[in-house]
Amino acid sequence: MMNPRQLACVFITSSLMPMGAVAEDLECRWFIPVTGQTVPVRCDDADSKALPSLHVERALLGLTLASLTPGLKDSYGIEGTINGVVVTQVDANSQAADRGIARGNVILKSNEVVVSTPEDVARSVESATKEGQKIIMLLLSNAEGKTESVALPLG
Numbered sequence: 001m002m003n004p005r006q007l008a009c010v011f012i013t014s015s016l017m018p019m020g021a022v023a024e025d026l027e028c029r030w031f032i033p034v035t036g037q038t039v040p041v042r043c044d045d046a047d048s049k050a051l052p053s054l055h056v057e058r059a060l061l062g063l064t065l066a067s068l069t070p071g072l073k074d075s076y077g078i079e080g081t082i083n084g085v086v087v088t089q090v091d092a093n094s095q096a097a098d099r100g101i102a103r104g105n106v107i108l109k110s111n112e113v114v115v116s117t118p119e120d121v122a123r124s125v126e127s128a129t130k131e132g133q134k135i136i137m138l139l140l141s142n143a144e145g146k147t148e149s150v151a152l153p154l155g
Contacts, residue, residue, distance in 0.1 A: 058118035060125060061136075061152050062094020063087050065118040068106060076104035078143045084108040085115050099150050101140065108147065109139035129154050 057066045066072060068086045073079075076086060084106040090097050107115055110124035111133075128136050135151045 057088055058122065060118065060122055061154075062091040062096040063101065064089035065107070065121060067117045076143055078104065078106060079145050082106050082108075082141050082143075082145055083116060084141065085118055085121055095153050099152060101138075101150060101152075104143055106141045107138050108141050109137075111137055125154065 057064050059065075064087070065085045066088050068078065068082070068084055072086050072088075073082070078086070087101060087103055087105045087107070090101055090103060107121060109115060110121045111128055113120070113124055115121050115124065125136055133154060135153055138150045138152060139147060140150055141147050
């Protein structure tokens with residue numbers, strides 16, 4: 001019997017299979033409803049541990065943000081005890097760059113609220129905007145754990 005993942009892969013690939021193609025040549029995609037993105041996965045891989053290390057990024061305030069996964073901690077050399085949302089890119093022409101925010105910084109809090117996903121930061125920005133605030137306060141950590149507060153203009 002196939003597991004649900006294999007069933008999804010069969011369904012997706014069967015409608016796309018060109019004549020003469022073999023199953024090994026095809027890739028399946030998982031749809032992530034929260035982000036609207038699809039992620040390629042192997043159809044014949046029944047071991048969930050073999051799934052690719054996923055991180056979904058979101059652009060906001062001149063920053064590209066991602067949830068801090070063990071893989072991203074390794075990539076940026078971030079101390080193991082730090083948790084939050086990692087900055088993966090900074091627009092060079094943004095207020096964030098002017099304020100010294102850099103790749104590898106971790107947002108620990110947004111307007112005094114602990115964050116763990118880019119969506120948490122987006123909700124904080126949306127809430128601050130609706131309340132008529134002109135800035136948002138971010139508590140940032142560098143890779144070694146040194147923290148600083150940064151005020152970013154909204155809008």
